[in-house]
Amino acid sequence: MSRKASGLKAWALQRLTAIYIGLFSLYLLLVLLFAAPGGYIEWKAWLGGSLVSVAMLLYVLSVLMHAWIGVRDVLIDYIHPIAIRAALLGVVGLSLVAMGLWAAQALILVRLA
Amino acid sequence: MKFLVSRYNPESDASPYMQAFDVEVSRGMMLRDALLEIKRQDESFAFRHSCGEGVCGSDGVNVNGTNKLACITPISELKEPIEIRPFPGRPIIRDLVVDMTQFYQQYKAVKPWLVRNDPMPEQEILQSPQDRDKLDGLYECIMCGCCSTACPSFWWNPEKFHGPQALLTAWRFLADSRDQATDERLDALEGPYKLFRCHTIMNCVEVCPKGLNPTKAIGHIKNLMLKNAV
Incomplete structure (x- = not known):
């Protein structure tokens, strides 16, 4: 994110992702409450559906972006030595990317299987 | 006692x-x-x-x-x-x-005066009563500093974050129909620090002795920024 865009863009993105996270979380909750997949086969069929898998991928991406903006805000607020802040941002950023890749891998495997 | x-x-x-x-x-x-x-x-x-x-x-x-x-x-x-x-x-x-030096520096940084590009009229710059009403709740600030020094974001970054007082003032001039520097003012507020350190904690609203609402003013600035960006 460029220096110039890191104010408004981050703020707007945080709100946009929050809306999607809220809506999809509600959908997930309703599915798990009222139409929970009975077993592994059903679960795979549900998650492997093209609409659900793309929506789930978008959900994971939204959670990661939302988390990145939030954690970045906390670090900007409290961690002032620039080397420590950069190191922490790096650790958080790489962890989030790793989680995203892991989730994407799982979703792709479900689609392929 | x-x-x-x-x-x-x-x-x-x-x-x-x-x-x-x-x-x-x-x-x-x-x-x-x-x-x-x-x-x-x-x-x-x-x-x-x-x-x-x-x-x-x-x-x-x-x-x-x-x-x-x-x-x-x-x-x-x-x-x-x-x-x-x-x-x-x-x-x-x-x-x-x-020492309130940083508080005044942040106030100065938002250019707390009317900016006109048009030539100045012979007499006053006219404003409709409706446009004048938009300044209510903004111009009354007496700069006591209760809000900014109650703001955690200002505690952590007083040299970079404008703080509620200066941001209320920034909106006071953005909201003024006579001001002609909207784009410049908004551009100057970009970046993660000056405006966007505000996390809507609202200590400012709670302590303002004049009953003003800097959080609401900050919300107006963010919305105007977004409106002008998309």
């Missing part, structure tokens, strides 16, 4: 300490009157004050954990013992007197 007052003389004290005073309270007494009485008891005690009626904004202090204007705070509203401290997060010059 028992008062605990923060004392600090940088020339002789290693750190601030609380000193107890006993003040006889009378009906309708304001906190400023009690501070003046404390000064009568100990003339080395220092605090700022001037008009005594909530207009000049000089006597902002932290009372029982909340920033208030001493001159318009009735003693009867306060819980005993009344603990009086300087504004949090500001360097202490002496006792309750703090």
Whole structure:
């Protein structure tokens, strides 16, 4: 994110992702409450559906972006030595990317299987 | 009535300490009157004050954990013992007197004046009553500093974050139909610090002695920025 865009863009993105996270979380909750997949086969069929898998991928991406903006805000607020802040941002950023890749891998495997 | 007052003389004290005073309270007494009485008891005690009626904004202090204007705070509203401290997060010059330099620098940074590109008219710049109404709740700020020094974001980044007072002022000029520097003002507020350190904590709204709402003003700025960006 460029220096110039890191104010408004981050703020707007945080709100946009929050809306999607809220809506999809509600959908997930309703599915798990009222139409929970009975077993592994059903679960795979549900998650492997093209609409659900793309929506789930978008959900994971939204959670990661939302988390990145939030954690970045906390670090900007409290961690002032620039080397420590950069190191922490790096650790958080790489962890989030790793989680995203892991989730994407799982979703792709479900689609392929 | 028992008062605990923060004392600090940088020339002789290693750190601030609380000193107890006993003040006889009378009906309708304001906190400023009690501070003046404390000064009568100990003339080395220092605090700022001037008009005594909530207009000049000089006597902002932290009372029982909340920033208030001493001159318009009735003693009867306060819980005993009344603990009086300087504004949090500001360097202490002496006792309750703090260094507000950064607060004024942030105010200056938002260009708190009308910017006109058109040639100035012969007489006044006209404004409709409706446009004038948009400045209500903004122009009344007396710059006492209660809000900005109650703001955690301003505590952590006072050199970079404008703080609620300066941002209220920024919106006061953005909202003014006579101002012609909307784009420049919005561009100047971009980046993660000046405006976007505000996390809607709303301490500013809670403490403002004039009942103003800097959080709402900040929301208006963000919305206008978004509107102009998409």
